[in-house]
Amino acid sequence: MEIYIHIPFCERKCNYCDFLSGPADERVRAMYVDALVREIGTRAQEIGRGEKITSVYFGGGTPSILTERETGAVFEAVNAGFSLADDAEITIEVNPKSGRDKLHFFRSLGFNRLSIGMQSVHASELELLGRIHTYDEFLECFVDARDAGFSNISVDVMTAIPGQTEQMLAETLAKVTELNPEHVSAYSLMIERGTPFYERFGDIEGPVVGEENERKLYWMTVDTLKSNGYKHYEISNFAKPGFESRHNIGYWKRVHYLGLGLGASSCMPEDGSDVRSRNTTSIETYLSDPLAKEESSVLTRDEMIEETIYLGLRMMDGVDTDEFEKKFGTSVRSLYADTIDDLAAQGLVYEGSSSLTLTDLGIDYGNHVFAQFLR
Numbered sequence: 001m002e003i004y005i006h007i008p009f010c011e012r013k014c015n016y017c018d019f020l021s022g023p024a025d026e027r028v029r030a031m032y033v034d035a036l037v038r039e040i041g042t043r044a045q046e047i048g049r050g051e052k053i054t055s056v057y058f059g060g061g062t063p064s065i066l067t068e069r070e071t072g073a074v075f076e077a078v079n080a081g082f083s084l085a086d087d088a089e090i091t092i093e094v095n096p097k098s099g100r101d102k103l104h105f106f107r108s109l110g111f112n113r114l115s116i117g118m119q120s121v122h123a124s125e126l127e128l129l130g131r132i133h134t135y136d137e138f139l140e141c142f143v144d145a146r147d148a149g150f151s152n153i154s155v156d157v158m159t160a161i162p163g164q165t166e167q168m169l170a171e172t173l174a175k176v177t178e179l180n181p182e183h184v185s186a187y188s189l190m191i192e193r194g195t196p197f198y199e200r201f202g203d204i205e206g207p208v209v210g211e212e213n214e215r216k217l218y219w220m221t222v223d224t225l226k227s228n229g230y231k232h233y234e235i236s237n238f239a240k241p242g243f244e245s246r247h248n249i250g251y252w253k254r255v256h257y258l259g260l261g262l263g264a265s266s267c268m269p270e271d272g273s274d275v276r277s278r279n280t281t282s283i284e285t286y287l288s289d290p291l292a293k294e295e296s297s298v299l300t301r302d303e304m305i306e307e308t309i310y311l312g313l314r315m316m317d318g319v320d321t322d323e324f325e326k327k328f329g330t331s332v333r334s335l336y337a338d339t340i341d342d343l344a345a346q347g348l349v350y351e352g353s354s355s356l357t358l359t360d361l362g363i364d365y366g367n368h369v370f371a372q373f374l375r
């Protein structure tokens with residue numbers, strides 16, 4: 001089982017971001033930490049220490065915005081309430097401006113993986129995105145993180161930024177590969193409703209830079225990272241061998257996870273099925289009742305099958321069809337023979353002896369492929 005902890009605070013909202021996050025004053029942050037510690041304690045009692053936790057992920061928002069005392073309180077609550085595996089992957093997302101002391105503190109607390117939001121090396125792109133840091137601040141953070149003892153660092157890169165040329169992306173990727181982080185996440189910018197970018201660029205469905213350009217920048221990212229020793233293990237994620245994110249893989253493989261904090265989602269077993277739930281997204285409600293749920297539903301067998309396929313296809317190793325058969329008592333082929341044959345004939349999927357994977361063309365038409373598996 002995995003744990004996700006949501007810290008919904010950021011110094012300032014980025015122009016493209018539709019995550020459940022935003023600025024808050026110290027008083028609200030302190031009240032939030034109290035509520036979160038209460039939620040962790042209660043959920044831990046319900047679940048018990050029998051289940052080993054293989055991954056803990058502090059995400060946001062910007063978890064590094066909390067004070068050391070607050071981060072320590074949340075970390076200790078998790079440690080006291082749950083049974084963490086000896087080799088658990090314990091990640092915290094940090095802003096490049098977190099500062100040296102905090103990075104050393106995170107390492108001493110027990111975090112063993114950092115995720116740093118860099119996005120670009122170009123001042124013009126960082127400014128357009130509304131990021132609060134410069135490339136030099138990211139660089140300082142990366143060096144400080146190594147110095148603090150982090151040997152597993154993930155760097156976020158954004159592609160398909162309006163105005164981004166191939167040359168600009170090449171410069172960003174060159175600087176990243178020079179630093180040699182263990183993991184890189186590279187997502188294309190999409191315009192989300194309710195963001196300043198939505199106001200600015202309008203209600204466009206695809207990427208601002210156009211589909212063709214976006215694909216060109218995507219494949220350039222894949223090729224550059226692969227030629228620098230990164231394994232392309234998921235559509236948008238790359239890792240040095242052995243450094244694939246356990247947190248990410250757990251999600252795509254449908255490992256059970258407990259989400260704690262404002263708006264956090266969980267997928268937990270109950271009576272032989274899975275229950276998907278989401279915590280309240282209202283900060284006022286959460287502060288007074290951190291156990292409040294916004295929604296909760298029992299997944300049907302069909303829903304679990306669909307998720308197993310379309311989440312599995314996101315990974316370059318694809319869906320493990322042997323594992324699928326063991327879990328559901330029926331083969332992928334027996335459920336989807338026509339779909340698989342059609343997609344294979346179009347060159348979009350490849351069916352191996354024990355896997356079903358996207359082809360390169362299938363990656364370009366991923367959403368179309370996933371939709372074919374919805375029953």
Ligand code: SF4
Pocket residue numbers: 009010012013014017018019021060061062117
């Ligand atoms: S720092 Fe991350 S979570 Fe916060 S506003 Fe920017 S993109 Fe969103």
